Amino acid sequence: MTIRGRIAGCGAYLPARVVTNQELAQMVDTSDEWIVERSGIRCRHIAAENETTADLASAAVKDALRRAEIDASAIDLLILATTTPDQTFPATATKVQAMIGMTGGAAFDLQAVCSGFVFALATANNFIRCGQARNAVVVGAETFSRLIDWNDRSTCVLFGDGAGAVVLTAEDGTGTIADRGILSTHLHSDGRYRELLQTDGGPSTTQTVGKARMSGREVFRHAVTNLADVAEEALATFGLTGGDLDWVVPHQANRRILDGTARKLGISPERMVITVDRHANTSAASVPLALAEAVNDGRIKAGDLVLLEAMGGGFTWGSALVRM
Numbered sequence: 001m002t003i004r005g006r007i008a009g010c011g012a013y014l015p016a017r018v019v020t021n022q023e024l025a026q027m028v029d030t031s032d033e034w035i036v037e038r039s040g041i042r043c044r045h046i047a048a049e050n051e052t053t054a055d056l057a058s059a060a061v062k063d064a065l066r067r068a069e070i071d072a073s074a075i076d077l078l079i080l081a082t083t084t085p086d087q088t089f090p091a092t093a094t095k096v097q098a099m100i101g102m103t104g105g106a107a108f109d110l111q112a113v114c115s116g117f118v119f120a121l122a123t124a125n126n127f128i129r130c131g132q133a134r135n136a137v138v139v140g141a142e143t144f145s146r147l148i149d150w151n152d153r154s155t156c157v158l159f160g161d162g163a164g165a166v167v168l169t170a171e172d173g174t175g176t177i178a179d180r181g182i183l184s185t186h187l188h189s190d191g192r193y194r195e196l197l198q199t200d201g202g203p204s205t206t207q208t209v210g211k212a213r214m215s216g217r218e219v220f221r222h223a224v225t226n227l228a229d230v231a232e233e234a235l236a237t238f239g240l241t242g243g244d245l246d247w248v249v250p251h252q253a254n255r256r257i258l259d260g261t262a263r264k265l266g267i268s269p270e271r272m273v274i275t276v277d278r279h280a281n282t283s284a285a286s287v288p289l290a291l292a293e294a295v296n297d298g299r300i301k302a303g304d305l306v307l308l309e310a311m312g313g314g315f316t317w318g319s320a321l322v323r324m
């Protein structure tokens, strides 16, 4: 008998305000054509002034709990992947815990930037596998707009705000890939590249939050290679090929990165869930937002084999192979 975390429900929340490329072109020297051609992004959601990461996260978690038909009182683990916590401490996860009415178990934040959701999903699944949790909530939530230098055209056009969440529930199985649940996870980081994508501040250095700084071209190069490698690693674990996957839910950073990854894996573009055109890069929220969209509109069905993958600052990158 093997215990795995099965995804029992997916939820999402996007702030109401939508900012188009045309609006950004009035703020910095850019154009809709440049942004669409280089990134595939057409618009992004931006949190209202009084909306925080905890607000976005708790809305997504409530949506996921409702769809999973599980009460907050049954949740014994909540992991929030975020780069934009409400405060330096306590963990924003504890605020979300209180907001959703979860009073038992443990809640903590996890920081792996754009890979945060995949890292958090792997962590929660391991808690379930070793019997330390039965029902876990994993949420990726970001108000990344707060880390943006709105005068820097090379970064301000690329990011957005949002939150996505899943409920993971312990499921007994036979230990084969026919079982529903998280079949494998692979996580990596390489701190030698941390300066290619970072903030220029932090509590222990400048005592400020800092703004996001990125060497876009180098990040792009590493992203295509690392994402294809970690996907191959997941497939090789079970002797699969790209053709065996029903869906790929990738981190949504840039349409060209997604197309490059699909080509390398031999996956048709129709099997990739794409939200980057409407959400831009929402960092840790991007994978669960895309997953929630495709599950809740009926594209991804129970029993489908789905590969989640992400890459972010650190560098960090990882994958999760899931039988829905």
Ligand code: ACO
Residues within 6 Å of the ligand: 029, 030, 031, 034, 035, 038, 039, 114, 153, 154, 155, 157, 197, 214, 216, 217, 218, 219, 220, 223, 251, 252, 253, 254, 257, 281, 311, 312, 313
């Ligand atoms: N509008 C108009 N021109 C711009 C803009 C803009 N918004 N931003 C940069 N440019 C200019 C540059 O100044 C440069 O001009 P120059 O040649 O006169 O110096 C020119 O456009 C080309 O710049 P590049 O950086 O070479 O453009 P590139 O084709 O690489 O596209 C981009 C830039 C979109 C940032 C791309 O490199 C990219 O997507 N990189 C990956 C970034 C990423 O995914 N980051 C997310 C975090 S990590 C992750 O999530 C995987």
